[in-house]
Amino acid sequence: MSGPLDGGRGPDEPEDTPGADTPGAAPRIPGPRAAGDDLEPPLVLPSPPPTDQAAGAGVRRLPHGVLKSLLGAWALTACSAEETAAVEAHLTECAMCADEALRLRDAVGLLHTDRDLDLDPLLRSRVLENCLGRRPARIPVPAWATPYDAETARLDALLRDIGDSEWHTPLRLKWFDGREAVSRRTTVAGVIGHLMSVDGLVASALGLDDPAGDASPRSPSERTEQYWRSGHFPPTRAIRGPWRDQSHTLVRTVSFAGRGAADLSVSYGDFALPLRDSLLDRAFECWVHAEDIADAVDYPYDPPSAAHLRHMIDLAARLLPVALAARRRAGLAGPAGRLVSAGSPGRSLHLEVEGAGGGHWYIALDSPAALGDPAHAVAQVALDSVEFCRLVAGHVSPAEAAAGQDGDREAIRDVLFAAASLSRI
Numbered sequence: 001m002s003g004p005l006d007g008g009r010g011p012d013e014p015e016d017t018p019g020a021d022t023p024g025a026a027p028r029i030p031g032p033r034a035a036g037d038d039l040e041p042p043l044v045l046p047s048p049p050p051t052d053q054a055a056g057a058g059v060r061r062l063p064h065g066v067l068k069s070l071l072g073a074w075a076l077t078a079c080s081a082e083e084t085a086a087v088e089a090h091l092t093e094c095a096m097c098a099d100e101a102l103r104l105r106d107a108v109g110l111l112h113t114d115r116d117l118d119l120d121p122l123l124r125s126r127v128l129e130n131c132l133g134r135r136p137a138r139i140p141v142p143a144w145a146t147p148y149d150a151e152t153a154r155l156d157a158l159l160r161d162i163g164d165s166e167w168h169t170p171l172r173l174k175w176f177d178g179r180e181a182v183s184r185r186t187t188v189a190g191v192i193g194h195l196m197s198v199d200g201l202v203a204s205a206l207g208l209d210d211p212a213g214d215a216s217p218r219s220p221s222e223r224t225e226q227y228w229r230s231g232h233f234p235p236t237r238a239i240r241g242p243w244r245d246q247s248h249t250l251v252r253t254v255s256f257a258g259r260g261a262a263d264l265s266v267s268y269g270d271f272a273l274p275l276r277d278s279l280l281d282r283a284f285e286c287w288v289h290a291e292d293i294a295d296a297v298d299y300p301y302d303p304p305s306a307a308h309l310r311h312m313i314d315l316a317a318r319l320l321p322v323a324l325a326a327r328r329r330a331g332l333a334g335p336a337g338r339l340v341s342a343g344s345p346g347r348s349l350h351l352e353v354e355g356a357g358g359g360h361w362y363i364a365l366d367s368p369a370a371l372g373d374p375a376h377a378v379a380q381v382a383l384d385s386v387e388f389c390r391l392v393a394g395h396v397s398p399a400e401a402a403a404g405q406d407g408d409r410e411a412i413r414d415v416l417f418a419a420a421s422l423s424r425i
Contacts, residue, residue: 062086075104144276145254147283147308152247155290159240167237171296175394176420189235191289196243197227205266218269221425284312288393309357316392317361321368324418333414336366345373349415355385379407394423
């Protein structure tokens with residue numbers, strides 16, 4: 001038998017009617033409370049429906065913490081259809097999550113695979129140009145030293161990106177010894193040691209410390225071999241610091257040296273170059289070996305800017321008559337056709353270099369002292385600018401260079417071989 005205290009019906013109560021305790025019934029609205037009725041338990045309304053009516057039927061309402069954790073997947077469109085609906089319904093109600101969702105969507109825009117994330121190689125030049133345009137440098141880098149400054153900076157950016165193990169990646173340095181292509185096996189770190197050793201010739205000419213020592217040979221190849229033999233262990237990425245410090249010191253020194261420094265002679269053993277051409281030669285070699293490293297470690301690397309590339313091509317074109325005369329003395333080129341007095345026009349080859357940094361040069365064929373002249377051209381060679389530079393670097397053989405040719409075949413062959421013989425280790 002039950003009573004009012006245990007949930008039963010009292011003798012004077014009516015039959016059960018639908019009320020708050022009956023499933024599916026509307027809640028009972030309480031009447032006014034009597035005085036002293038403060039201890040009456042509060043009315044408990046039924047839980048809200050399991051769907052979000054404002055966002056549309058069928059959207060499951062999830063806890064705030066769960067929805068917040070789904071924002072990253074939502075931004076990547078990696079949620080299921082049900083989760084996407086729940087998140088988007090929540091974003092209409094929660095300003096904090098809506099702001100976070102917008103930031104995540106913007107970040108996802110940077111992850112598209114069709115966007116090139118590599119820095120533009122000209123970015124540094126544009127930033128510097130903009131900065132110097134607003135506030136010129138108190139001690140500017142001379143124009144003839146800017147290619148070296150730019151190429152060492154680009155190579156340093158590559159070296160910063162590669163891992164420790166990649167410094168031991170094997171590669172071959174290639175050049176043309178006058179008769180055939182030759183190569184030398186080394187590593188990425190070994191290449192940087194080679195660059196530092198040869199840059200020591202420029203440092204020595206400027207009165208700076210030579211990392212190879214005062215008694216070191218003048219020949220670039222001998223200096224390189226001496227450096228490679230001197231180490232008890234293979235060089236590591238630790239070589240980057242001394243090399244970069246040296247390049248910074250060279251640029252800083254020539255910037256303070258004044259105009260007369262450009263004509264200072266830099267000895268390479270069996271030949272010499274004025275400092276302006278020597279730093280251009282070093283910039284060229286820095287680019288060529290940077291490409292060697294980039295190929296070995298599978299790293300994207302672009303040629304120098306068009307302006308700097310043109311200076312490098314011009315240096316090679318100016319050196320071609322001397323190289324051709326040296327090959328003729330060694331019996332590796334045809335005899336001179338017609339000698340003329342120094343400074344007079346003589347037989348010439350029209351060298352046309354196409355593409356970025358290209359132009360037209362007339363190469364004296366019979367004597368370095370002669371003047372190349374369009375009216376005395378007996379042959380013409382046309383090459384792409386990068387192809388010509390790779391020929392000069394010994395990376396492309398004269399027989400395989402993609403060159404358009406017209407005119408005297410012997411003159412063309414002699415000039416192509418002379419261009420390749422400008423290369424060295």
